[in-house]
Amino acid sequence: MPLIEPDGGELVNLLVPENQRSASKSEAELLPKLIINEYHLQWIHILSEGWASPITGFMREDQFLQTIHFNAIRQPNGAFVNQSVPITLDISDQDYSRLQNADAITLSKSNGESVAILRDPEFYANPKEEYAARTVGCTHTGHPTVERIMKMGAQLVGGDLEVLSPIVYDDELDHYRLSPAQLRMEFEKRGADAVYAFQLRNPVHNGHALLMNETKEQLKAQGYKNPVLLLHPLGGWTKDDDVPLDVRMRQHDAVLEDGVLDPISTVISIFPSPMLYGGPTEVQWHAKARINAGASHYIVGRDPAGIAHPETGQPIYDPFHGMKVLQMAIGLEKLEIIEFKFAAYDKVSGTMGFFDPSRADDFLMISGSQMREYARNGETPPDGFMGEKAWQVVAEYYASIN
Amino acid sequence: MPLIEPDGGELVNLLVPENQRSASKSEAELLPKLIINEYHLQWIHILSEGWASPITGFMREDQFLQTIHFNAIRQPNGAFVNQSVPITLDISDQDYSRLQNADAITLSKSNGESVAILRDPEFYANPKEEYAARTVGCTHTGHPTVERIMKMGAQLVGGDLEVLSPIVYDDELDHYRLSPAQLRMEFEKRGADAVYAFQLRNPVHNGHALLMNETKEQLKAQGYKNPVLLLHPLGGWTKDDDVPLDVRMRQHDAVLEDGVLDPISTVISIFPSPMLYGGPTEVQWHAKARINAGASHYIVGRDPAGIAHPETGQPIYDPFHGMKVLQMAIGLEKLEIIEFKFAAYDKVSGTMGFFDPSRADDFLMISGSQMREYARNGETPPDGFMGEKAWQVVAEYYASIN
Numbered sequence: 001m002p003l004i005e006p007d008g009g010e011l012v013n014l015l016v017p018e019n020q021r022s023a024s025k026s027e028a029e030l031l032p033k034l035i036i037n038e039y040h041l042q043w044i045h046i047l048s049e050g051w052a053s054p055i056t057g058f059m060r061e062d063q064f065l066q067t068i069h070f071n072a073i074r075q076p077n078g079a080f081v082n083q084s085v086p087i088t089l090d091i092s093d094q095d096y097s098r099l100q101n102a103d104a105i106t107l108s109k110s111n112g113e114s115v116a117i118l119r120d121p122e123f124y125a126n127p128k129e130e131y132a133a134r135t136v137g138c139t140h141t142g143h144p145t146v147e148r149i150m151k152m153g154a155q156l157v158g159g160d161l162e163v164l165s166p167i168v169y170d171d172e173l174d175h176y177r178l179s180p181a182q183l184r185m186e187f188e189k190r191g192a193d194a195v196y197a198f199q200l201r202n203p204v205h206n207g208h209a210l211l212m213n214e215t216k217e218q219l220k221a222q223g224y225k226n227p228v229l230l231l232h233p234l235g236g237w238t239k240d241d242d243v244p245l246d247v248r249m250r251q252h253d254a255v256l257e258d259g260v261l262d263p264i265s266t267v268i269s270i271f272p273s274p275m276l277y278g279g280p281t282e283v284q285w286h287a288k289a290r291i292n293a294g295a296s297h298y299i300v301g302r303d304p305a306g307i308a309h310p311e312t313g314q315p316i317y318d319p320f321h322g323m324k325v326l327q328m329a330i331g332l333e334k335l336e337i338i339e340f341k342f343a344a345y346d347k348v349s350g351t352m353g354f355f356d357p358s359r360a361d362d363f364l365m366i367s368g369s370q371m372r373e374y375a376r377n378g379e380t381p382p383d384g385f386m387g388e389k390a391w392q393v394v395a396e397y398y399a400s401i402n
Numbered sequence: 403m404p405l406i407e408p409d410g411g412e413l414v415n416l417l418v419p420e421n422q423r424s425a426s427k428s429e430a431e432l433l434p435k436l437i438i439n440e441y442h443l444q445w446i447h448i449l450s451e452g453w454a455s456p457i458t459g460f461m462r463e464d465q466f467l468q469t470i471h472f473n474a475i476r477q478p479n480g481a482f483v484n485q486s487v488p489i490t491l492d493i494s495d496q497d498y499s500r501l502q503n504a505d506a507i508t509l510s511k512s513n514g515e516s517v518a519i520l521r522d523p524e525f526y527a528n529p530k531e532e533y534a535a536r537t538v539g540c541t542h543t544g545h546p547t548v549e550r551i552m553k554m555g556a557q558l559v560g561g562d563l564e565v566l567s568p569i570v571y572d573d574e575l576d577h578y579r580l581s582p583a584q585l586r587m588e589f590e591k592r593g594a595d596a597v598y599a600f601q602l603r604n605p606v607h608n609g610h611a612l613l614m615n616e617t618k619e620q621l622k623a624q625g626y627k628n629p630v631l632l633l634h635p636l637g638g639w640t641k642d643d644d645v646p647l648d649v650r651m652r653q654h655d656a657v658l659e660d661g662v663l664d665p666i667s668t669v670i671s672i673f674p675s676p677m678l679y680g681g682p683t684e685v686q687w688h689a690k691a692r693i694n695a696g697a698s699h700y701i702v703g704r705d706p707a708g709i710a711h712p713e714t715g716q717p718i719y720d721p722f723h724g725m726k727v728l729q730m731a732i733g734l735e736k737l738e739i740i741e742f743k744f745a746a747y748d749k750v751s752g753t754m755g756f757f758d759p760s761r762a763d764d765f766l767m768i769s770g771s772q773m774r775e776y777a778r779n780g781e782t783p784p785d786g787f788m789g790e791k792a793w794q795v796v797a798e799y800y801a802s803i804n
Binding site: 061062065066069070071072074080084125127129130132133134136137138139140280281316317318321324325328329330 | 463464467468471472473474476482486527529531532535536538539540541542682683718719720723726727730731732
């Protein structure tokens with residue numbers, strides 16, 4: 001069975017072919033330049049590899065408006081692809097004055113390195129407050145995405161991107177950053193007839209593993225012969241109190257070493273998107289990007305991409321809205337949504353088990369702060385909560401920040 | 403040529419048939435009651451006559467979520483109808499406790515009069531901040547819709563409506579309130595082969611008339627034999643500084659008497675929706691509702707349903723976003739969008755004319771505050787700005803508030 005088709009039918013690849021890179025780099029030196037920040041660079045990475053297929057560059061105004069109003073973009077054939085989060089390049093009024101008549105602009109890192117050429121630029125006003133309100137449903141600057149948007153430049157510039165070389169971070173994690181095309185090749189190599197994606201930005205405990213293993217059994221029961229798990233931690237910008245990416249990757253590797261997940265049917269890779277903490281809006285992006293990487297099934301839990309309200313401390317988004325919106329989303333019809341079943345430590349069996357509300361007292365919820373507490377006290381969580389090597393990685397990390 | 407089909411194929415009518423009203427009213431007396439406000443009543447009016455077809459009552463959570471995230475609702479056949487503004491009934495936690503187990507609820511005015519029965523109620527939390535942010539793109543309580551939402555009850559209740567008798571206001575304007583079904587009959591009676599709708603909430607000046615008359619000529623040039631204008635002022639709640647509805651209706655009638663618009667091919671009626679001042683989101687609702695009334699063409703101007711930002715005094719919405727979003731909106735494909743050409747007083751010809759930027763100084767813009775100034779000083783605007791009788795209505799109104 002072939003893998004699910006990418007949005008728009010063909011995976012976008014904005015990387016200049018190797019035999020033309022030298023010419024493109026020479027051209028880039030001659031064009032007017034715009035310095036980009038780390039966040040822009042992560043989106044260039046996303047765009048260059050086709051995670052946002054069929055989008056071919058920073059959003060033009062018609063794409064931006066469709067994104068914030070409809071979470072979907074109409075294709076020339078009339079069909080809709082899902083696109084719930086804006087992918088924009090903001091610039092200052094000064095840069096706008098300087099660049100407004102350019103036919104092409106070179107996007108450069110602050111160290112001067114040219115990253116990409118933006119062709120046929122289209123400038124439009126950045127409606128910051130509306131951008132924030134319609135994307136994350138809130139305009140309080142205590143929300144990190146609202147804060148980011150309100151600090152953006154007053155103009156946005158869309159255009160078609162040509163990326164001069166593969167985006168790398170030299171953080172010893174680049175080998176985990178498989179592009180959608182590489183992931184598709186990997187799934188094909190493994191003979192996958194179903195790919196189920198699990199997005200996370202936390203350590204994997206045995207409750208997660210239980211869920212992922214059970215999902216595989218379910219898919220087999222439905223007739224799939226070889227379901228493959230895409231364990232796909234988000235690797236772009238996250239807020240400071242999330243567990244750092246390098247720790248998470250070592251922990252995920254240890255989970256495979258512990259034998260809690262089957263290495264043969266599991267692909268671990270990094271999803272290079274930054275976080276928006278945009279709840280039901282952002283979870284659509286997480287799902288849509290995985291379609292482009294070949295996923296046919298997507299696991300969604302409670303309060304995906306959620307965050308506490310900066311004033312009340314309560315979740316901004318209703319914890320069930322993410323799943324409900326995902327199931328109704330325009331352009332995600334071909335993706336099968338799998339409901340995350342909540343697992344907790346069952347004190348009776350001494351293992352992680354699916355939570356049974358009829359005997360709630362038998363279950364122990366072990367949160368991030370509880371794990372931190374165990375690490376501080378040199379204790380280990382109950383047997384069966386997490387594989388041994390995986391716990392060591394977590395314990396060392398928490399010990400280091402305590 | 404038959405009129406354009408209503409959304410969902412058939413016009414919703416939630417009015418209890420006359421021969422069952424007595425039985426329904428008796429049942430309503432026995433059910434638990436919920437007191438509604440004037441704003442809820444206006445939405446019941448809208449729902450009862452099918453302006454929001456195919457919606458059959460206050461929104462359930464799945465409709466609400468699709469509205470705020472996609473501005474469109476998926477139909478059982480997979481097609482989308484546009485629905486950009488939530489139509490909700492909010493209730494307090496106390497009323498929720500009292501009513502949560504009811505199978506049906508009677509909605510009553512504060513004077514005790516039963517208005518409708520809400521069947522099979524579905525309660526869900528009112529995510530007020532998100533509701534406001536995603537509907538009007540702003541959460542500043544100086545915006546009247548944000549203010550309204552933030553004061554709403556903590557719960558929403560959806561369900562199917564049965565409306566006990568036609569909604570009337572006894573304000574001597576009820577005869578102007580034609581339902582979509584009545585409008586369709588009127589258009590058929592007049593043999594319309596195109597219906598072009600013009601939404602407004604201001605006095606009509608000769609620049610508007612010029613535009614409406616030119617639209618008719620355009621449609622004739624496209625081959626329509628009998629285009630009919632639906633001059634359709636919004637009649638529900640508006641903010642205090644808008645010109646009151648009774649004044650506007652007298653002014654619109656006077657425009658026909660002045661002969662500035664042709665009475666044979668013009669239907670004047672009231673659109674009973676409240677205003678949200680929701681810009682590009684709300685203009686979709688204005689357009690969609692007119693599809694249900696039989697409109698095939700919709701005229702849209704600059705900054706439709708716009709409002710000044712409570713802090714900056716500048717327009718909240720980019721003045722061109724309304725038209726752009728309308729042209730891309732999901733579910734409005736069958737409606738032809740006609741761009742409003744801006745008309746102003748041409749001092750050279752002494753008439754209203756389409757603005758020509760190449761001789762901008764020849765044009766005089768006459769705003770509401772300018773009209774108010776003329777009226778205060780007992781002056782008349784330049785000849786050709788507005789018909790004589792129509793100006794008398796406006797002058798008397800402004801004199802009365804000066």
